[in-house]
Structure formats: C-alpha cells, structure tokens
Amino acid sequence: MSALQIRNLQHKYALTEVLSNINLDLAAGETLALVGPSGCGKSTLLHIIAGLLTPSEAVIKNDFRGTACMFQEPRLLPWKTAEDNITLGLKALHVPKQACRQQAQNIAKTLGLTADDLNKYPHELSGGMQSRIALGRALIIKPDLLLLDEPFSALDIGLKLELYRLLRQHITERGSSVLMITHDLMEAVRLADRIVMMIPEPGRLIGEFTLQQSHAERSETWIYQTTAKLMANDRIRIGFGLAEGSLNLTEHLHTQHSGCSI
Amino acid sequence: MNRLRNLLPNTLSYLWSGWGALASLLLFCAVWELVGEYYGDLILPGPLEVIGQLKLMFNSGIAGPELIISGRRTLYGLFLALAVGSLLGMLAGFSMTTSMLARPLITLLLGMPPIAWLVLAMLWFGLGDATPVFTVFIACLPIVFAGAMQGTRTLDNHLKAVAQVYRLPWHMRLTDIYLPHLASYLFPAWITALGTSWKVVVMAELLSTSDGVGAALAVSRAQLDTSTTLAWVVAVLGVLLATEYLLLEPIKRHLERWRVGVSQ
Structure with missing residues (x-):
C-alpha cells in the first residue's frame, strides 16, 4: 500500500512541457531516489509533491501527514x-x-x-x-515524509557522510519515507531503497532499480560496485547523455515497479 | 543572557561612533562661524550667538511651547502616514497587479509639491491644526508606502517556500518572515519621512497658523531678526537629530542585529 501515489502527472511552464506522464508510488518507510541530469524536472516534481507548485494535470493521493523539505541551499x-x-x-x-x-x-x-x-x-x-x-x-x-532537494550537493565529502549517517539513523528510528532527488548516483545507492531514473525534455521516468541489500549491510565496497554496475546500465548511460541511443519508454508506463533488481 | 552580555559593548560602540558625527557637526559649525564673520551678524550670526539666542528663548518660555505645538502636529501627521503607508504599502506589495497599479500613483504623489497640498489643505480645512497635520500626512505617505511596497515585493521566494513547506500560519508568516525583512526597507523610509515631516510642518505653519515654530519664524522674518530665525532652525534640527539618533537608529540596530557587520 503506497502512501504517495501519483498518476498521469503533466506539468507545463507556459507552453513548454516540463513533466510528462509521471507515475510514481512511494510506500511508507521507503527511501526513493530520483536521479537524472540537471534540468530534467526533478526539482519541479519535488516542488509539486511539497505543495509548492500546482501541476497542470495530475491525480495525486498523499496519505503522509507531516512533510518536511530540505532545499539545495540551507x-x-x-x-x-x-x-x-x-x-x-x-x-x-x-x-x-x-x-x-x-x-x-x-x-x-x-x-x-x-x-x-x-x-x-x-x-x-x-x-x-x-x-x-x-x-x-x-x-x-x-515528518512522515522527508523531501530532499539535493541538500548535500555543495558539501565536502566528510560532512556529507556524516549527514547521511544522521539521516539514515533518523529514518531507521522513525520509519519515515524519503523522496530525494540527486544527480549523484553514489549518493542514491548509499541512501535509497529504490532508484528511479528521469530524463529531460520533457521530464519523464524511464527506469527503476531496486536495491535489495539492507542498509546495515551496505559496505563501501558494495556501494562502489553497485554504483559502477548502475553506471554501466544502458538506461542510465543514455539518460545522463554518456551514450548515444534511444530508450524504449513503454516499459515504465505501467505503475507497478518491476524494474531490474540489483 | 548572551544578548544581555552583548548589549553593553554594542551600546558603547554605538556611542563611540557618535564622535564621528560630532566631529562632522563641529566642522560644519566652524565653517558657519567663518562665513558668519565674513558677512557680519546681521546677515549670518555665528553658531555661538545663535545658541545663546536659543537658550534665551528657552529660558523666557517662548521656545518650549511652540516646539511642542509643532512637534504634536508633526507626530500626528507622521504617525498617520507611517501607519497607513506601511499597511497599504505591504498590502500592495503582496500582489503584482496592485504594485503595478500603485507605482504611477506613487510617482505622482512624490512629484506633487507639498506647497500645492498646503494650498489645497487650507481651502479644505481652513487655518487650524488639521491643515499642517494633513500636509505632513500626504507628503510622508508616498515615501512610506513606496518603502513598504518595495520591501514586500523583494522578499526572497526561497524563504516564502520555506514558510509554505513548514505550514507557517499567517501571523507567523507576517512576524517571522515578512516584518523582519520589511524592517530594512521601512526604517530608511521612516527616517526620510521624519525629515520631510518637520520641513513640511514648519512650512505649513508659516503660511497657515498663528502658533508653532513656523508661525514664530514668520514673526522673526517680519522683524528681520536673523539670529532668532536661525535659533528656531537649530531647535528644529536638534529635535530631528535627537529623534533619529536617540530613538530610530538604536531601534533599527536592535532589529537588524542579525546583519553582517551591523555594529561597525
């Protein structure tokens, strides 16, 4: 049973379509990372979920009670x-x-x-x-739902790791759900249970990766290896513009998460 | 406790910064004295003579009551303008449409010479207290209004988003987000309005009333008494300086203690 359900979300700034046919679920207690290159509409999607923007079209069911948000800047x-x-x-x-x-x-x-x-x-x-x-x-x-808009991107590595630890500790204790956006795959692998890839023009979700390793068992080696595996994935390479090619988008149009597991 | 501990050094540093202002004022007096000696007492009496004359006026009980009358009129007009201008300016600032509608009106009101308002006020209200009070009000209103509107419009959208995400109720948005930001726009506007209010009240009294500093200036002008005229001017400027540096500036410093380097 998901606590946040988004169906057929479209958003336009004037005539420019920035988000197209977004379907997303977030279960209670789950940490979901939205990854994608800059300008792919991640922040816009997060702002819609935070209630800061009204989407042009969407069916959103949000059962979370308390929501907190951390922005890119403090x-x-x-x-x-x-x-x-x-x-x-x-x-x-x-x-x-x-x-x-x-x-x-x-x-x-x-x-x-x-x-x-x-x-x-x-x-x-x-x-x-x-x-x-x-x-x-x-x-x-x-909060039941914590929204993170790349809050750690400008910090040094030592501080980042410390804040990750504090965050994970809180998530474990409270059982909060987290929706984080990032362009740093390793950050996503470190913190998330599930990673969703997003591409721009217009912003779409193109793939989903479930990380089955429990957080307690995630060693540095595992994090590096998993990030490397993800970096070799075609969807991620094409999505970040590292490889040429086209993506078959029909796979992600249904709403269940059936993406490849790692 | 921490704040109390900071209070003493902050007050001392503020008082110490007064030496700069004092030096600048004394320099001005020196130039005044020099020019006064060149032109003679009839044209420009020196600062010592003017201050002596002012003392005499206070001792004989002429200056006090007139200053109180003018001060009262200034305060009425100024307070009205501060209250109405700040409130309406904020309301206008909340919406893009009202800001756009208000902007040309502000230019219009700011451009209208106070003397024109005075003539209108004399026609509308006659020769009583209402005329100077209204003229002060209408001359200060656009200054305060523009400051409040500008302040409201320039609040960082990022902070508005914080207020929205953390579901701040309206009164908290006002006291914790808008007003602290607005203060840095309102205070300079209030200080300008204070200066304008005294200028305008003296002018209004000179033409429309039989009491107050302006009326007293009219009498001294008729008697060609330059030193009394200057004594009145010094008295008004003294009140102005005291209000700004002993009242408004300390409040401003207190409210803006969060700013980088505000105590310098």
Missing part, C-alpha cells in the same frame, strides 16, 4: 538564531516555547551543534553548520 531565516531556525516548524505547530527549546537542544546534540552555536545567527556559521541546522529544522517535526 534557506535559513537570516534574522533568526540557529535555535529559532531549528524550531520554526514546531512553532508553526503551536508547540510551547519551553518544549521547542528542549527539543532543539536534544537535536542539536545529535547534530553536533553546541549550545553556543544555537545562539548564533546564520551568517556567523559555516556552510556545513547551516546545513546541519537545515537538517535539524526538517527532522525536529518528525
């Missing part, structure tokens, strides 16, 4: 301290101030932020710290 409110930024979503849910503060301090500990950092304004913090705060702001409301 997007912190510059006039609020780190603590007030983290608790923004809680404040919107009318959680009392003292409880907000307590929860912010708890989450700050797991994110490696000190009490001093919590009193600082965003401009006083490094980019990495700002990303942690953005992650804290998303996780603190304990």
Whole structure:
C-alpha cells in the first residue's frame, strides 16, 4: 500500500512541457531516489509533491501527514538564531516555547551543534553548520515524509557522510519515507531503497532499480560496485547523455515497479 | 543572557561612533562661524550667538511651547502616514497587479509639491491644526508606502517556500518572515519621512497658523531678526537629530542585529 501515489502527472511552464506522464508510488518507510541530469524536472516534481507548485494535470493521493523539505541551499531565516531556525516548524505547530527549546537542544546534540552555536545567527556559521541546522529544522517535526532537494550537493565529502549517517539513523528510528532527488548516483545507492531514473525534455521516468541489500549491510565496497554496475546500465548511460541511443519508454508506463533488481 | 552580555559593548560602540558625527557637526559649525564673520551678524550670526539666542528663548518660555505645538502636529501627521503607508504599502506589495497599479500613483504623489497640498489643505480645512497635520500626512505617505511596497515585493521566494513547506500560519508568516525583512526597507523610509515631516510642518505653519515654530519664524522674518530665525532652525534640527539618533537608529540596530557587520 503506497502512501504517495501519483498518476498521469503533466506539468507545463507556459507552453513548454516540463513533466510528462509521471507515475510514481512511494510506500511508507521507503527511501526513493530520483536521479537524472540537471534540468530534467526533478526539482519541479519535488516542488509539486511539497505543495509548492500546482501541476497542470495530475491525480495525486498523499496519505503522509507531516512533510518536511530540505532545499539545495540551507534557506535559513537570516534574522533568526540557529535555535529559532531549528524550531520554526514546531512553532508553526503551536508547540510551547519551553518544549521547542528542549527539543532543539536534544537535536542539536545529535547534530553536533553546541549550545553556543544555537545562539548564533546564520551568517556567523559555516556552510556545513547551516546545513546541519537545515537538517535539524526538517527532522525536529518528525515528518512522515522527508523531501530532499539535493541538500548535500555543495558539501565536502566528510560532512556529507556524516549527514547521511544522521539521516539514515533518523529514518531507521522513525520509519519515515524519503523522496530525494540527486544527480549523484553514489549518493542514491548509499541512501535509497529504490532508484528511479528521469530524463529531460520533457521530464519523464524511464527506469527503476531496486536495491535489495539492507542498509546495515551496505559496505563501501558494495556501494562502489553497485554504483559502477548502475553506471554501466544502458538506461542510465543514455539518460545522463554518456551514450548515444534511444530508450524504449513503454516499459515504465505501467505503475507497478518491476524494474531490474540489483 | 548572551544578548544581555552583548548589549553593553554594542551600546558603547554605538556611542563611540557618535564622535564621528560630532566631529562632522563641529566642522560644519566652524565653517558657519567663518562665513558668519565674513558677512557680519546681521546677515549670518555665528553658531555661538545663535545658541545663546536659543537658550534665551528657552529660558523666557517662548521656545518650549511652540516646539511642542509643532512637534504634536508633526507626530500626528507622521504617525498617520507611517501607519497607513506601511499597511497599504505591504498590502500592495503582496500582489503584482496592485504594485503595478500603485507605482504611477506613487510617482505622482512624490512629484506633487507639498506647497500645492498646503494650498489645497487650507481651502479644505481652513487655518487650524488639521491643515499642517494633513500636509505632513500626504507628503510622508508616498515615501512610506513606496518603502513598504518595495520591501514586500523583494522578499526572497526561497524563504516564502520555506514558510509554505513548514505550514507557517499567517501571523507567523507576517512576524517571522515578512516584518523582519520589511524592517530594512521601512526604517530608511521612516527616517526620510521624519525629515520631510518637520520641513513640511514648519512650512505649513508659516503660511497657515498663528502658533508653532513656523508661525514664530514668520514673526522673526517680519522683524528681520536673523539670529532668532536661525535659533528656531537649530531647535528644529536638534529635535530631528535627537529623534533619529536617540530613538530610530538604536531601534533599527536592535532589529537588524542579525546583519553582517551591523555594529561597525
């Protein structure tokens, strides 16, 4: 039973069709990665799911209750301290101030932020710290669905791995579903249960890969090998423009996920 | 606690930055004195004589009541303009259509000379308090309106998306997203409006009332009393400087403490 069901989604900016015939399911507790080259409409699709855009045409059934989103940039409110930024979503849910503060301090500990950092304004913090705060702001409301719009793409590898670990820990504890978009296949292999490939002009889903290895058993070697296998896949090569050729799109038109397993 | 700890150094650094302003004012007085000595007391009395005259006016109880009358009229007109202008400007800024409709009207209102409004106000309201209050209001309104509209229009769409995703209720969108951003547009507009309001009130009083600083200036002009005239001007400028640097600027610094390098 999927908690998010999208059928026949089309979207146009003026006369340009940016998304065409998108059918997508996301089950409760599942992590789905949408991969594709820049400009293929991944962000537009995510914004539609987040409710920031209204699609031109679609049937969307969304059973998730709390949704949080992390954007490409941290997007912190510059006039609020780190603590007030983290608790923004809680404040919107009318959680009392003292409880907000307590929860912010708890989450700050797991994110490696000190009490001093919590009193600082965003401009006083490094980019990495700002990303942690953005992650804290998303996780603190304990969302059922977490939408990630390439939030880690600008971070260094050490920080990326640390934030991946925090994210996985949260997903395991809470059983949240995650829909992440990325153009980094290795990030997708590291975090996702299922990878869906998207191509541009207009944005379409062209293939799906299920990763059956449990997250606990994913070693670095396995991640590298799986990424290499995926990189050798025709759909991915053609989709990213690494190889010439045309794709047979009829395979993905039905809604069940029957893609190749890895 | 952390904020309290920052308060003292911030206040001291603000007061210290006052030396620069003071030096610039004293330099101006020196030039004034120089020109005054060249032209003589009848044309341009020096700063010391003008300040002496002002002291005399305060001691004899002339200056205080007139300044209070003018101040009251300024405040009424200014507050009305700040409230109405900020609110309407924000509302106009929320929609592209109203912004486009409002823009030529702002240009029109900003271009209209206050003296023209004054003549109209005298015809409409007669020679009472309402005339200077209305003239101040109508002269300051477009300045504040334009600032508020510009501020609302320029809010980063990324932050609006954050507000939408985290389902901020309308009052939180206002207090946590719009107003803090708006403040950096509103404050400069308010300070300009404050300056305009005093200029306009003195002009309005000069032509339309029998009390207030403007009316007193009319009397000193009739008596060819340059030092009293300048004393009134100094008094008005003093009030203006005090309001800006002792009231508005500290509030602005407090509200914008999140900005990079705001305390410098």
